[in-house]
Amino acid sequence: MITSRRTLLVGAVGGPLAMALGGCVGRTWSELPETSLSIATGNRGGVFDRYGKALAAVLEERLEGVTVTAHNTNASLINLREVAHGRSDIGFALGDAAADAIRGTGPFAAPVDLAALTRTYDSFVHLVVAADSPVEDVADLRGRRVGLGSQGSGTRQIVGRILTTAGIAPDEVTGTDDNLEQSADGLRHGRLDAFFFVSGIPNSAVAKLSESVPIRLVDLGASVPELTKAYGPEYTVGPVPTSSYGLPRAVDTVSVKNHLVVHPDLDEDVAYAVTRVMFESQDRVDRISPEVRQPNLGAAIFTSPLPLHPGAERYYRERRL
Numbered sequence: 001m002i003t004s005r006r007t008l009l010v011g012a013v014g015g016p017l018a019m020a021l022g023g024c025v026g027r028t029w030s031e032l033p034e035t036s037l038s039i040a041t042g043n044r045g046g047v048f049d050r051y052g053k054a055l056a057a058v059l060e061e062r063l064e065g066v067t068v069t070a071h072n073t074n075a076s077l078i079n080l081r082e083v084a085h086g087r088s089d090i091g092f093a094l095g096d097a098a099a100d101a102i103r104g105t106g107p108f109a110a111p112v113d114l115a116a117l118t119r120t121y122d123s124f125v126h127l128v129v130a131a132d133s134p135v136e137d138v139a140d141l142r143g144r145r146v147g148l149g150s151q152g153s154g155t156r157q158i159v160g161r162i163l164t165t166a167g168i169a170p171d172e173v174t175g176t177d178d179n180l181e182q183s184a185d186g187l188r189h190g191r192l193d194a195f196f197f198v199s200g201i202p203n204s205a206v207a208k209l210s211e212s213v214p215i216r217l218v219d220l221g222a223s224v225p226e227l228t229k230a231y232g233p234e235y236t237v238g239p240v241p242t243s244s245y246g247l248p249r250a251v252d253t254v255s256v257k258n259h260l261v262v263h264p265d266l267d268e269d270v271a272y273a274v275t276r277v278m279f280e281s282q283d284r285v286d287r288i289s290p291e292v293r294q295p296n297l298g299a300a301i302f303t304s305p306l307p308l309h310p311g312a313e314r315y316y317r318e319r320r321l
Contacts, residue, residue, distance in 0.1 A: 029269075029272065029273055029276065030062055030063050030064060030273060031063075031064045031065060032063055032064065032065045032066055032269060032270060032273060033065060034065045034066075035063075035065060035066045035067070035267075035270060036066075036067050036068075036069075037056075037059070037066060037067070037068045037069075037089045037090060037270070037274075038068075038069050038070075038071065038087075038088045038089050038090070039052050039055065039056050039068065039069070039070040039071070039088065039089070039090045039091070039092075040052075040071060040073045040078070040079040040082045040083065040088040040090070040091035040092065041053065041070050041071065041072055041073060041075075041079075041092055042072065042073060042074070042075035042076075042079075042092055042153075043072065043074065043075060043150065043153070043179050043180040043181070043197075043205075044072055044179070044180070044181055044205075045180055045181055045184075045203065045204045045205030045208075046075070046180055046197070046199050046203060046204075046205065047121070047123075047199050047200035047203060047292060047293060048075055048092040048199075048258075049070075049072060050204065050289045050292045051092075051120075051285070051289060051292045051293070051294065052070040052092060053070045053288075053289070054285045054288040054289035054292060055068075055070070055277075055278065055285060056068040056069060056070040057288055058277060058281045058284050058285050058288065059274060059277055061281075061284070062277045062281055063273055063274075063277065066270075066273075071088075073091075073152075074150035074151065074152045074153040074179065075092065075093075075094075075150070075152075075153045075154050075155070076092070076093040076094045076097040076098075076153060076154030076157070077097055077107060077152045077153060077154060077156075077157065078152040078153070079091030079092055079093050079261070080093050080097060080098060080101045080108075080112065080114065080261065081112075083114060083261050083262060083263055084101070084112040084113060084114055084263065086263065089262060089263075089266060090117070090260060090261070090262055090274070091260070091261050091262075092120070092258060092259075092260060092261075093154065093258065093259055093261050094123060094154035094157075094158070094198060094256050094257075094258055095119075095234045095256050095257040095258060095259060096154070096157070096158065096231065096232070096234040096235065096256050097154045097157060098114065098116075098259050098261060098305075098306055099232065099234055099305050099306075100157075101114055102114060102305050102306060103305070106157065107157065113263060113264050113265075114261050114262070114263065114264070114306060115261065115262055115263070115264045115266075115306060115307050115308065115309040115312075116259045116260065116261055116262070116303035116306040116307070116308055116309065116312070117259075117260045117261070117262055117271060117274060117275050117278070117308075117309055117311075117312045118259070118260050118275060118278060118295045118300040118301075118303070118312060119257055119258065119259055119295065119299050119300055119301070119302050119303050120257075120258040120259065120260055120293075120294075120295045121200050121257075121258060121293040121294070121295065121296070122200070122238060122255050122256065122257050122258065123198050123199055123200050123255065123256055123257075123258055124198070124199065124200070124201055124238050124240055124253050124254070124255050125155075125158055125159075125162070125196065125197075125198050125220055125253050125254040125255075125256075126196065126197045126198070126199060126203065126206060126217055126240075126253070127194060127195075127196055127217060127218040127220055127253070128183075128184075128187060128194065128195050128196075128197070128206060128209070128215055128216075128217060128218075129187075129193065129194045129215065129216060129217075129218060130187065130213060130214065130215060130216075131213075131214035131215055131216050131248060132214070133193065133194065133216075135193065135194055135218060136218065137218065137219070137222070138162060138163065138166040138168065138218070138220065138223065139166060139167075139168070141163075141168065141172075141173050141193075141194060142168060142172045142173065143172065143173070143174075144173060144174065144193040144194060145173075145174045145176070145186075145191065145192050145193045145194075146173045146174065146175050146176070146192065146193065146194050146195065146196070147175075147176050147178050147182075147183035147186060147187075147192050147194070147195030147196060147197075148160075148173075148175040148176065148177060148195075148196060149177070149183075149196055149197065149198070150177055150178070150179045150180075151177045153198075154198055155196055155197055155198040156177070158196075158198055158254065158256070159196045161227055161230070161231055162196075162220065162223050162227065162254065164230075165223060165226035165227055165230055166223065166226075176192065178192075178195070180197050180199075180203075180205050181205055183195035183197065184205050184206065184208070184209040187209065187213065187215075188209060188212060188213050194218070198256070200258075200292075200293045201240060201244045201293075202244045202245060202291070206245055207244075207245055210245040210246055215245065215247075216247055216248050216249070216251075217240055217245075217247060217251045217253065218251070219251040219252055219253065220251070220252070220253040220254050221237045221251070221252030221253060221254075223254055224236065224237045224254055227254065234256055234257070235254055235255070235256055236254075236255045236256075237252050237253075237254070237255065238252065238253055238254070238255025239251075239252055239253075240252075240253055257302075259303055259306055260278075260295075261306065262309055264307075264309065266309060266311070267311075268309075268310050268311040268314070269311065270311065271309045271310070271311025271312055272311035272312070272314050272315050273311075274311075275311065275312040275315045275316075276315050278294075278295055279295065279297055279300070279315075279319075282294050297319065300316065301316050
């Protein structure tokens, strides 16, 4: 874990501080003091996982003195808490979960300190069923076996809200807290009738499932008005084209933006360097993880209600965003 700049300034005085600063003279933006960074990603096979591991590898290649590890988690809610409490330096999070964390609402009893390096890409709620399933809308899930997402995940939170706004009580479905790979396997072998997952598209685990079992996604576009009325503007309608998974038809679903989050105390030079690599080494990330969705510079600064970290903000100012 990296030591924050605030901690260094408070703990250093006189000569030691002067020597520490003097030792940095002549360094370029990609030459940093010896630093270890930890990235909290998400479920195996998800875009958070694929992009996070590729980003970790490229950061190590581009930043001298920096070692980076990416580790799997159940994603958003856990990642937000890990970053807020210093157990991870960087984390991926869905925008609705990040908004709850900043405001101290939903699963967060009090506001937590977080900042964003960038808005990444949009995620889409997948409600996956077999192609011949009788499930045509959320109401049809009553009485069925449904993968609701891992405990502590952003998927689990969004799914709970979708079911609530549809008037479905928790005891009206037989829910599991399987992770993505377990849910896909459950549908493949008939242990589940449907499962939810929130991810960028295409999701590799869902794509792999579609190669062995004909699947389709249930249209969730009608859920968006009630979600925004009850929980805020973080939810929008997003299209999933047939080409994503060889679907029999395109659908509309619930879309939510994503952020790469850090603690506000993360060293400004490190935050700057990480942000710069994210946008200036996208070709290298693509070679490691082909077709993974990456941040768009034009949308990067739109992280509200999360503030931009000063290091990221410095990079965007240089790019005149």
